[in-house]
Amino acid sequence: RPCRALPLTCRVERTFTAIKPDAVNRGLIGEIITRFERKGYKLVGLKLVRPTQPLAETHYAELASKPFYPSLVQFLCSGPVVAMCWEGKDVVRTARKMLGATNPLESDPSTIRGAYAIDVGRNVVHSSDAVSTAEREIALWFRPEELVEWAPTSLQWIYE
Ligand code: UDP
DSSP states (O other), rough: OOOOOSGGGSSOOEEEEOOOHHHHTOOHHHHHHHHHHHHHHHHHHHHHHEOHHHHHHHHHGGGTTTTTTTHHHHHSSSEEEEEEEEETTTTHHHHHHHHSSGGGSSSSSSHHHHHHHHHHHHHHHOSSHHHHHHHHHHHOOGGGGGGGOOOTGGGGTTOO
């Protein structure tokens, strides 16, 4: 649903981003949120969740045939996850670039995974890999009323 109060450019896309239990335990919540805030993206959903096994299984359903799937699901359920919905121009693709490669050792050190992680199974963050995936994941993790329509006063200084 387009928000008519906002410039078109700021409401074009949303993504689902999650701070995984390793990062929550390591005290990296603030560092990770700060990167998205400073980029200029708008936070429209935020909550701390202890995922159930069915939620984790559904979230990673596309990977169900992979050998690492059981440990991945177990890991996601092993502690709190910060579930976020970020909004802005090209946010799905750009968030993936900000995360870096899936394997942190292959990630550029300027990325979140490159800066804060070493092992692939402890790579601190998730972000949707496509617009269609984002729609599915946002609907999985958030109820519609948990997503907030608002207009940051900074928008005119971020979008031309
Ligand atoms: N993963 C893993 N071992 C692998 C590949 C992936 O433990 O060999 C984990 C890793 O934490 C990754 C998640 O599974 O973030 C989902 O994998 P995907 O290929 O979707 O990577 P992502 O989209 O998270 O970069």
